[in-house]
Amino acid sequence: DARVTQTPRHKVTEMGQEVTMRCQPILGHNTVFWYRQTMMQGLELLAYFRNRAPLDDSGMPKDRFSAEMPDATLATLKIQPSEPRDSAVYFCASGSPERDEQFFGPGTRLTVL
Amino acid sequence: AQSVTQLDSQVPVFEEAPVELRCNYSSSVSVYLFWYVQYPNQGLQLLLKYLSGSTLVESINGFEAEFNKSQTSFHLRKPSVHISDTAEYFCAVSERGGNTPLVFGKGTRLSVIA
Secondary structure: OOEEEEEEEEEEEEEEEEEEEEEEEOOOOEEEEEEEEEOOOEEEEEEEEEEEEEEEEOOOOOOOOEEEEOOOOOEEEEEOOOHHHOEEEEEEEEEEEOOOOOOEEOEEEEEEE | OOOOEOOOOOEEEOOOOOOEOOOEEOOOOOOEEEEEOOOOOEEEEEEEEEOOOOOEOOOOOOOOOEOOOOOEEEEEEEEOEEEEEEEEEEEEEEEOOEEEEEEEOOOOOEEEEO
């Protein structure tokens, strides 16, 4: 059963530390999305890639967030330095033009103290 | 630009009672419509989707949603809820399905009371 995987599932860190979250999209999917879920803002798009090229990262704070796809099987979201307001659940999703839906990973719950 | 409004943040309902979760959207282009469900401490699962064709779409677990273009709505209904339906429900739109971003509503927390 093909699934999107994310690591780590939980991360607790201190303010100022670097955080890296990883996502493995479903094999064959060419589009990868990063969403963030908070109580205040709900679910919002941070960035997305198609065929490993970034198409939109306007939802990310540029000074501290960066997203990359080193290869077709790995997407990363990095925060440096992290701040308490970054505490949230970060979801990765993947999709393709042939499918009508996106498939979500289980999320990374980040707590920045 | 697209936006989604879920009018109710919380909906408590007794077991076996009917429920309707409301969703309205705004878009300058044609969109696909989705309902996702999130159980506690889990990711999002697709519940149902409207792409085209029949305006009434159904899920395998008894939920249905009706697309109403004139009212720009996509309300979710179930005639008889179970305790296991307790979850957060998100309405979302996108220009396409699998490869364009989703715009989500704020979510509706459905609590089913025994």
